[in-house]
Amino acid sequence: MILMRDNEDHLDWLVVQLGTQFSIKDLGYHRLPNGLSLSQANTSSPNNLDGLVNPELDFLGNESDILDNSRVKYFSAEEFAILRDSLSNSGADCGSSERSFELGNISNDAFLILNIIRSNRDGFGTKPIKFLDLLGCDENEKILEYILREIKDDDKVVLGKLLNLLIRKYCHSGLWNVALEELGRLKDFGYKPSKATYNALVQVFLEADKLDTAYLVHKEMSDLGFKMDGYTLGCFTHCLCKVGRWREALDLIEMEEFVPNTVIYTKMISGLCEASLFEEAMDFLNRMHSVSCIPNVVTYRILLCGCLNKRKLGRCKRILSMMITKGCYPSPNIFNSLVHAYCRSGDYTYAYKLFKKMEECGCQPGYVVYNILIGGICGNEELPSLDVLELAEKAYSEMLEAGVVLNKINVSNFARCLCGAGRFEKAYNVIREMMSKGFLLDISTYTKVIGFLCNASKVDKAFLLFQEMKRNGIIPDVYTYTILIDTFCKAGLIQQARSWFDEMARDGCAPNVVTYTCLIHTYLKARKVSNANELFESMLSEGCIPNVVTFTALIDGHCKVGELEKACQIYARMRGNEKVPDVDLYFRVSSSYIIEPNVVTYGALVDGFCKAHKVEKARNLLDAMSTEGCESNHIVYDALIDGFxxxxxxxxxxxxxxxxxxxxxxxxxxxxxxxxxKLLKDKRLDLALKVLSKMLENSCPPNVIIYTEMIDGLCKVGKTDEAFKLMLMMEEKGCHPNVVTYTAMIDGFGKAGKLDKCLELLRQMGAKGCAPNYVTYRVVINHCCAAGLLDEAQQLLEEMKQTYWPKHMASYRKVLESFN
Known part of the structure; x- marks a missing residue:
């Protein structure tokens, strides 16, 4: 570094780089003999250091500060000669030390390094480190050997300080390999590392997970009589505990003659938690109490967080209880993490209890923790149970009282769960309450909640929410309209669905392929083929390309209106057959427009063929599916089996x-x-019973229709006892007989001449909450009349009169009169 007049720019650069880290005397600017400062030297003399100090530099401060004897160190004559000669030896170019004059005996870099280290009593302050950084002392460009030798020749003590300083610098930078090289240079020059250097070396090897090397350094420093400082010892014990070597950690503390304190024990507990040695960590906590070393809040928090990170939630409960008992409270962030962990584990009840514990510890539950709990309960695909949802509702009520709002994701998820539990009014109110708290819903949230309400068939609530959305200035998008249109289509309200469609077109919201498809399919199911074709034409003219779902809807619709031939033509054109007539309307997009049919397409055709009793064609289509690589599903198989x-x-x-x-x-x-x-119609009861048995074996419980068919079939062949046993088994399996089942069984008893059982079963069905209908009364009255029980028939007629008068009474009164 050159500090001559010709190199004033370099001096300015050095000052800028150092900023306020170095004072003028740190850089070697000291008072000259006889009280003359460098800036005041006689510039006419060739021996003066003209230009060494620029009086315009701001960092010099006031001249009175520079002249203050209490703040400035004087050079001796010998020191001044070294300064003068070293600066004279410096070249004119910035940073160059190649040019030198005959008078010099030390380079400028060496001089600056000497002076900066001398000026720091500890030899390892911020200033020397920053200065060495400026000199490029890093792993790529270390201090040159000749500079070190120059420093040694001038001041051996300074060289020892410098080398120790360099080792510690590299250690703090994590460069343990470079630190080792500097350690070698230190020893090559005949010096020993200092205590601080050894501590720094131990730390850098611990950070690099080189425990064995750290042990070697520790042995060497111990042989020299050095002890580790408390921080280094804590790091060493932490690393040992982290790998499960906690006994060695205790031996190391004893070897160092160090009395363990709270900090050391806390670091050891932290290491044990990282190693998942929680029993040992708890033992150390108990050890602290036994040696009168009181754990502090940091100790407990580290232990709690360690268990929490390893999902040891049972231990977390015990540690949290200990903390609260000792008055060492977790932070709000730890409480948030605990609630999140217990929600993930499904323990929502304890997660909710943590809210009360937060209040006990002086932490008021806020936005984050409320959203964690409600989001944890309602954010899963599966709907929560009613008792768990009730916890979310309690938390929500408390949240409102605290003036906190849900985020938009949790608003929609909470509303979804409430709709799934049938609490539609509550879901609707959640939206309104959030808005009253200043929460502004976006189009996405509105659309999701409207979708939940529509899926639950709560169209009135969905419609009210849709209107409120528009009143609040939220413009519905294509997804919102499509949900409403699809819902009204499924409800059979085609006119209202079409009005939504026309409204979105007026408002400049272009329908998408889903919007068109659901409306087209609804028109076809309602046998309004002309309306469907008109809408399809509009779809193509607007540039909306139909997809496989659209064509499947067309095929299904034409099948349902009996136009099976046209459905087949659409299918053929989908497969790429351009010679098929009469369906050009549906394929105007491109002459080579090919869409691969999917399993739903084939299913619609198979069902259409079966309903038209063309089961062989349906079977051929099933074979074609296999050829085309389209795997059939149970719906296609069911349709074909039913058709046969x-x-x-x-x-x-x-x-x-x-x-x-x-x-x-x-x-x-x-x-x-x-x-x-089919088996019952063919009177093959033995096979029908086998199929029923197979159902039960395959965990496919029959429904009331199948049971009723079986009971009726058995009764028709006179097997009333077997039929009644099946009816009792039906109830045991949890399938309750309906009025048709009872009527079939009553009719069976009547035909078998068992009038007492017939009348008894009639009374039983009423007692079990299944009211007889007109057919039931007709069957019983007929059997009573046939058996000559006219009084009973008259009584049943009076009962029937209360419900079914006068529609079916006249014919039965004539029957009774004829019997009389």
């Missing part, structure tokens, strides 16, 4: 059933129902 059964082809139905099982599709209640229905 309805046309009396039971053997073919059984073949499809076998194929269905081979493909890994378990038969469901509809599959079994179709088979049982």
């Amino acid at each position: 059964c309805k046309v009396g082809k039971l053997d073919e139905a059984q073949e499809v059933y076998a194929k269905m099982s081979e493909c890994g599709h378990s038969p469901n209640i509809y599959t079994y129902g179709s088979l049982i229905d």
Whole structure:
């Protein structure tokens, strides 16, 4: 570094780089003999250091400060000669030390290093570190060997300080390998590391997870009579505990003759928690009490957080109880983490209890923790149980009292769960309450909640929320309109759905393919083919490309209105057959427009063929699915089995059933129902009972329709005892007989001449909350009249009069009169 007049720019650079870290005397600017400062030296003399100090530099301060003898160190004559000669030896170029004059005996860099280290009593302050950084003393460019030798020749003590300083600098930078190199240079020059250097070396090896090397350094410093400081010892014990070597940590403390304090024990507990040694961590906590070393809030928090991070939630409860008992309270952030952890584990009850513990510890539950709990309960795909949802509602009520709001994700999730539990009014109120608290819902939240209400068939609430959204200046988007249109379509309210469609077009909201498809499908199901075609044309003219769902809806719609041929033509064009006539309307987008049919497309066609009793074509289509690589599902198989059964082809139905099982599709209640229905019609009760038994074996419980069919079938062949046993088994399985079941059983008893059981069963069904209907009364009255029990018939007629008068009374009065 050059400090001549020709190098004033370099001096300015040095000052800027150092900022306020160095004073003028730190850089070697000291008073000259006889009270003459450098800036005041006679510039006419060739021996003067002209230009060394620039009087315009701001960092010099007032001249009175510079002249203050109490703040300035004087040079001796010998020191001044070294300063003069070293500066004279410096070259004119910034940073160059190649040019030198004959008078110099030490370079400028060496001189500056000497002076900065001399000026610091501890040899390891902020100033020397920053100065060495300016000199480029890093892992890429270490201090040159010749500079070190120059410093040694001038001041051996300073060289020792410098090398120790460099080692510690690299240690603090985490460069343990460079620190080792500097340690070698230190020893090569005949010096020993200082205590501070050894501590720094131990720390850097611990940070690098090199415990064995740290032990070697510790042994060397121990041989020299040095002890580790408290911080280094704490780091050492922490690292040992972290790898489970806690006994060695205790031995190390004893070797160092250090009395363990709260800090040391806390670091050891932290290490044990990282190693998941929680029993040992608790033992150390008890050890602290036994040696009168009181754990502080940091100790407990570290232990609690350690257990929390490792999901040891049972221990967390015990530690939290200990903390509160000792008056060492967790921070709000720790409480937030605890609530989150217990929510993730599904222990929502304890998570809610933590709110009370927060208040006990002086922490008022706020925005974060309320959203964590309610989000944890309502943010899962599965809806929470009613008791868990009740906890969310309690927390929500407390949150409102505290003036806190939910975030928009939790608003929609909470509303979804409330709708799923049937609490639609509450879900609607949540939206309004959040708005009253200043929470502004966006279009996404409104749309989600409207969707939840629509899925729960609460169209009135959805409509009110939709109107409120518009009043608040929120413009509905295509998703909002599509949800409403789809809901009204499913409810059969085509006119209202069309009005929504027209409204969105007026407001400049372009319908998407889903919007068009659901409305087209609804028109077709209502047999309004012209309206569907008109809407499809509008869809194409607006540039909305139909997808496989649209074409599937067209095929299904045409099948349902009996236009099976047109459905087949649309299917053929989907497959790329351009020669198919009469369906050009649906394929104006491109002449080569090909859309692969999916399983729903095939299912619609199979169902259409089966309903038209063209089951062989349906079966051919099933084979085509396999050829095209489209795997069939149980819906397609069910439709085909039902189709074969309805046309009396039971053997073919059984073949499809076998194929269905081979493909890994378990038969469901509809599959079994179709088979049982056909078997009963063919009076093959033995096979029907086997199918029923198979249902129960495969954990597919029959419904009331199947049970009723079986009971009726048994009664028709005179097996009333078996039918009644089946009826009792039905109730045991949790399937309650309905009025049709009772009527079938009563009719069976009547035909078998068991009038007493017939009348008894009539009284039982009323007692079990199943009211007889007109058919039931007609069956019983007929059997009573046939058996000559006219008084009973008259009494039943009077009962019937109270409910079914006068519609069905006249005919029965004539019957009774004829018997009389």
